[in-house]
Amino acid sequence: MSARRLTTLFAGALATALFAAPALAQGTLRVAMTLADIPLTDGAPDQGTEGVRFSGYTIYDPLVSFDLSSADKAAELRPALATEWKVDDTDKTKWVFKLRQGVKFHDGSDFNADAVIFTLERTFNKQSPTYDASFNRQLQAYLPSLGNWRKIDDYTVELGTKTPDSLFPYQLTRLLVVSPAQYEKLGRNWAAFREKPSGTGPWKMEALVPRQRMELAANKGYWDAARVPKLDSLILLPIPEVSARTAALLSGRADWAESPSPDTVEKLKGGGFVVSGNAIPHMWPYTVSQLPDSPFADIRVRKALNLAVDRDGMVEVLNGLAVPSVGNVTPDSPWFGTPSFKVKYDPDEARRLLKEAGYGPDKPLTVKAAISTAGSGQMYPLLMNEFIQENFRDVGVNLQLEVFEWEALRARRRAGAQGPENKGITMLNNSWNSMDPYAALLRFLGPGEIPPAGTNWGNISDPEIEALVDQVRNEFDAKKQDELLARIHTRHVDQANFIWVVHDVGSRALSPKVKGHVHAKSWFVDFSPIYMQ
Known part of the structure; x- marks a missing residue:
């Protein structure tokens, strides 16, 4: 498909500009x-990671954050409301966090260990009077390892994981600490808190x-x-x-x-x-169902559709606002590994694999994808999916699109491919951040991550990967972690578990x-x- 043909979708759209606001300071x-x-x-933003960007990290702080001061290197973890953290030498499920002193919430109250415990209770303890299901719904998938918590003193907390997890600090970048004093002041009412939020x-x-x-x-x-x-x-x-x-x-x-x-x-x-x-850790793929009744249970189909995607053509259509994707992370990542399956544009090989899998002119393959109109990091989903639709048509595959508003698509994601509401849908077009090992890889792999527990929408099950995941969670040496993650990503690409398209910039x-x-x-x-x- 030509860039000229697709970009006409935007033609005339700017003819009527929106009203101009009065001049501001x-x-x-x-x-x-x-x-x-x-x-x-309220400290548990919806609307995906863009929600965290705009109403999360603006109003609130997490215990552990990212250093966003450089355009030249990947953002690394940095202390935020926690000044330091350490796993217990004798029990690798226990982490001790030292908290920053002298920090005030917007309402003037003190940040301390009680605020951390309050935030955890309202999110994960269904017996707590402060609990709200919306917090759990937004955060459960991002802190899957968290098992227990306790206050040691006013500026020290211990957080326990269900099993040893060396990557646990990355998960805490999504835990935004809220003010218990403001909640009390507003009559213990979360609706009122959303109107007058208080973070640090x-x-x-x-x-x-x-x-x-x-x-x-x-x-x-x-x-x-x-x-x-x-x-x-x-x-x-x-x-x-x-x-x-x-x-x-x-x-x-x-x-x-x-x-x-x-x-x-x-x-x-x-x-x-x-x-x-900038080439950011954010991918735009299709997650595909590997349930027994899905055509993607056949690796030949998964590989064929990867080979059907003209990624360079997509980047041309997007006027350079993307880079081709050949995996969950870019080839310069220490987690990329050495996949033997080369994700590239090869429509002839795609047709051969589809024929070998039993599809062709007499038995065309039809697949349905759930997509969004827009949303957090979804880039240009209507334009991009129409481009993929034509790529697939060129190799004899009919791609049907079921379009949802972004939050409605996220609800379909949380249901998993096995959810009754997703019957007939075998592809999910959801962009994903890949800023850390869990977000980039682990949350998509293994039975423990199948929704509603995690984001393994396609029910990927691979004993080899699962054994490697267990190893990396128990490995606290950073260099050895990278080596294990590279092996996981190698296997993930060789199994063509996703249909990769582009990385966001x-x-x-x-x-x-x-x-x-x-x-x-x-x-x-x-x-x-x-x-x-």
Whole structure:
């Protein structure tokens, strides 16, 4: 499929620009998000990882965070509300975390061990009066190893894992600590808390209009002096339609547009806008069902469809706003390994494998994929899926698309391929962050990760991989961890467990007034150093 043909899908979309907002103070940044609504503000954001980016890491802090200060190297773990952590020498299921002292919540109360325990109780203890099922639903899949917790003293907590898990600190990047004092002040009502949230983060929520905007004010008393925001305020605008986001930028309604229209890249650059991208750990694949009644239970079909994808053509269509994907991680990752199956574009070999698997003109293969209209990191799902549809048609495969709003697609994801609501659907098009070993690999593999426990949507079961996963969880030497992860990824690619397409570059278009932006090699963004000229 030609780039010219597909990019006409955007033709005329920018003819009617969105209304221009009144001029704002120089210290205000307005961001057009890909989301259809404002993510939940209670410390357990919905809307996927983009929700964490915009209403998670802005208002709240985790115990362990990522260093987002460099555009040249992968974001690494750094201390946040925990200053240090260590696994017990004699019991590898026990981790001790020393907490940062002198930190205040936005409501003025103290951050301490009680706040950490409160946050865990409201999320994972169904017997707690503070428990809310929405917190568990959003976080369970991201902290699967957590088994127990206890306060040692006011600034020390012990967190226990169900079994030894050397990768446990990565999971804690998603645990955002909330204020128990604010919850009490608001009558122990989580709905009221969402209207007046209180975290320790660099931004305080000032106003929220569902589906329209969220206004955040800089927390000038933020505990990390190096990351006190330079801006006065941050305004988040949910604009899920790609052309509308770009129009908002061009009209002056927004200063920053996530995932701008690919066909407007040259126009934006010519107008002085900055189109920023970096190869971030974020993949756009199809997860496929390997249940017995799925055609993807046959590895020949999985390999064939991988060979049917013209990844370079896709990147051309996206005007360079992606890079081809040949696995869950990029080849320069220490976890990539040495797969013998080469993910490439080879339609002739794809047809041969399909014929060998019993498909052809007399028995065409029809598969159905669940996709979204937009959403957290979904890039340009309608455009991209239509491109894949034609790629598959070229090798005799009929790809049917069932389109969902992003949160509805996530509900289908949480049900797993085995869920009755997913009957007839054998592919899930969901973008995934791959910032750490668990997110990149382990959460997709093995029976313990099958929904609702995890995100092994396709019910992948491979004893060889499962044995390696057990080894890496019990290995606390970083170099040996990398070696084991490389073996897991090698096997994963050789089994063609996914249909890989591209890696995201986290594309965003910025007004020339936006300064100080660092495009980290991460799905997350640090808004603290940004200012408006």
